[in-house]
Amino acid sequence: MEKIKTIMLKEWAEVFRNQLVLFTVIFMPLFFTALPVGILFSMRGAASTGFGGQIPAGFLPVCPPGLSAGECMQVYILSQFMLLFMLTPLMVPVNIAAYSVVGEKTSRSLEPLLATPITTAELLSGKNLAAAIPAVVATWFSFGLYIAAARWLVGSPKVAAALLDPIWLMAVLVIGPLLAILSVNFSLMVSSRVSDPRVAEQLSAVVVLPLLVLFFGQIAGIVLLSRRLMLLLALALVALDAVLVFLAVRLFQRETILTRWR
């Protein structure tokens, strides 16, 4: 455990010296929080005026019973942005994890590190946690900020309560960390196989694409983030994470990394 902690703290000490990484970790979650809060601010009077009292059929699946049409509209629009809180744990760790192994290769620090009695599992656990923890903390922090702002701006306790619906809590508290693990391990796999940090970052960013498809599908009304879908997503992520962790450990071959790297 001590070695995992050492690797994690070492990664943070190194990576947060990079202002671009620091900017990504701080700016992205704040941006994803500011966007829905701004929209919330602009439509704070809509709860009492929306749709002349009729709830559009498309809004019904996300609206708990007892909401007025205006409140329902607020909940629906805000729910469209909830996926942003799932993008944060995917995007934030990419910068950290992508640099993780390839950075050690370029600075030639990997060989002395691998010459120590550290196991591959310990090394990758340290690197995993170093990238995943900031992403999860940033996601949770920005979600907390969002909920606080929503309670203050919305005025309607029903809308505020709807935002703490179990579906969103699961999205942020369960799916968020699972997405972070997915992103980290995918980036680590890429980082173990390439020789250039820029290539690692660009390839790792691919991990965001499926969620973007979901995001635009939701905006287009093709996909509806129901409880069932979120549960299925969580289960799929658990399985996918297990596969990726396994592959990341398998692909991190000390010999290949040392002997093929020039």
Add this chain to the structure above:
Amino acid sequence: MIQTDGLTRVFGKMVAVDHLTLRVPEGEVFGFLGPNGAGKTTTVRMLTSLIAPSSGTAVVNGYRIGSEDGQVRRSVGILTETPGLYDGLSAERNLRIFASLYEVKNPAAQIEKYLRMLGLWERRGDAAATLSKGMKQRLAIARALLHEPRVLFLDEPTAALDPEAAHLVHEFIVELRRQGRTIFLCTHNLDEADRLCDRICVFKTHLLVVDTPASLRAQLFGRKVVFHLRRADQTLSDALGRLPFVKACQLVDSKLVLTLDDPEAHNPEVVRVLVGLGADVLFVGELRRSLEDVYLQLIKDA
């Protein structure tokens, strides 16, 4: 302390190390010489359990490569070809990380000990990137020693260092030998190998030769003694050439170069003969072949 038997490593179709069999006893400074691409780094990587041999066996510090890799890594120190430091972190932080990974019992004391020994204590708070090349190399040596390994692998420890920095590293290697540690020294610097190593091994994919530098010189070139005379001529050369213990005699300007098996025993007799023939002997000295001559001859023959 280090024992290999038929150690071989193949990359695809290329044989990098071919049936290396050697034995390095405890406390020896063992020079591992060879041209670029000879397989020196691959050998060091196998002996430090960084990569596995394709065949053959090796035992380091009593632990078998392949089946006891964790213990091997715990018991050896390695200075890689490049220092490989975390440039953004301080010298002390660099060492703290490795002290933890090597499970050093009293890390603060060990870090202070080696930073002081290697003259880096005053710079402990500075980022590694700001240190000079020599300091970085010394920091990397400190890192390799934190856990007090009995066997130390040094891969080109003075490459690209200025003479003063190289001298400091040499002094430190001498100190490590005094402490009884076994040092496996890969180097291209033949003068360094000559001065520091108890034995050297010349290697080019397979083992060419292992011996002490002095013995290698004698084996390859014989021992030559130069007699500087006020005036030398062919008559003197012929007279010396007839002596039974003289293997060869060459006249070079006013010098006679004799190849002898045992100069300490035969020099007085040679001087007596020369004086008897009326020659004025100005001084006598052994013609030392450099290790470079030995090395080049071996590589050429290989």
